[in-house]
Ligand SMILES: NC(=O)NCCC(=O)O
Ligand SMILES: [Zn+2]
């Protein structure tokens with residue numbers, strides 16, 4: 001393992017922006033200083049020229065679905081192609097959702113997810129665990145899940161009826177158990193029962209096109225489910241994280257709950273910040289490329305989401321990467337929008353879109369950017385300060401970023417294992433040039449330099465009251 005000297009760059013953390021060198025030893029940031037040439041020479045460190053570049057902590061993507069069976073097929077990206085694409089995009093840690101099956105031990109599902117990732121991942125990774133039922137067996141297994149496996153976040157789906165959806169009793173009991181263990185509960189917040197009714201009603205009326213995916217999942221029921229989850233978290237005294245928030249109604253519920261002191265956090269995704277429901281109405285079947293749940297919304301919601309990020313009402317950016325090819329996978333829903341596999345490829349572009357649309361367009365600051373794509377995620381999910389920041393003792397997960405380079409997003413040039421890019425043609429300012437994972441190049445001058453299987457599984461820490469990250473009431477009470 002060679003020591004490295006990252007010289008001449010501008011270091012950006014969630015707190016500061018300053019000119020300094022980094023010395024990396026044994027995969028760890030060993031020293032930060034204005035000029036580390038003497039130390040680097042004494043160490044025989046390899047120089048990495050970062051002059052004129054920004055030096056970011058590697059991105060932490062808290063929401064991915066790799067090698068996941070869903071909608072009658074399996075996601076196009078596995079842990080090899082997905083983590084490689086993530087690295088190209090400046091992400092050095094992913095937390096993936098481990099699915100479970102009712103009646104089957106949680107340990108078996110976790111073992112399956114370890115098999116999917118090990119030997120393939122090129123960056124470090126952790127798992128969240130889906131909870132679909134609560135019974136004595138599940139409750140008996142949870143302490144080991146949290147304390148031995150280091151899986152400190154439990155996911156409950158409030159939608160996808162007859163597939164993943166759990167009822168409110170299950171959600172509430174998961175919250176009670178999670179609270180005792182210092183685990184966070186994550187929710188997909190939509191009212192699955194109402195959606196199920198609306199879908200059947202639309203199909204009976206002969207509405208089969210992709211746009212009906214959006215019309216059968218109105219924003220009001222995302223808001224309803226978000227408020228319900230926040231109320232249950234308040235009652236249970238649990239920590240709640242709402243994934244993929246898309247709309248004003250949900251933001252309002254989160255902001256109101258936070259202003260009451262409820263320990264609730266909200267994530268949004270690049271697709272909801274930049275695309276809108278008109279994409280679902282594109283000619284022919286092309287709208288299928290833009291089928292996510294919750295769906296893309298009317299454009300007016302984008303400004304609400306940006307303002308919520310800026311003011312702290314929403315705190316994190318996940319990719320919700322869940323890729324399906326247009327040919328051969330999305331077309332399972334030809335003639336019935338409800339059979340289109342839900343999800344899209346975003347793992348590679350999450351970091352760059354947020355920089356370009358957020359920082360370069362003046363919507364958020366550089367430090368807020370780092371907080372949303374890396375630091376806050378590491379803190380909330382029990383990885384900080386190992387991940388998510390540039391500090392002495394942290395893993396040397398580093399992105400050397402050219403803030404002025406321009407490029408166009410396209411399926412022709414992306415590295416995700418999928419035949420389209422939902423952001424096709426989007427002009428982007430800023431390029432992750434080189435990416436290091438624990439001090440080793442994964443991407444070097446835009447070329448892959450990593451090795452399959454070098455990514456390590458991350459056991460994450462439970463939270464305690466003293467681990468902080470309590471809601472900021474001032475920011476929370478500001479209205480969107
Ligand atoms: N979001 C989506 O459409 N697909 C991935 C699964 C989920 O997060 O709900
Ligand atoms: Zn979801």
Ligand SMILES: [Zn+2]
Nearest residue numbers: 063065320322
């Ligand atoms: Zn998801």
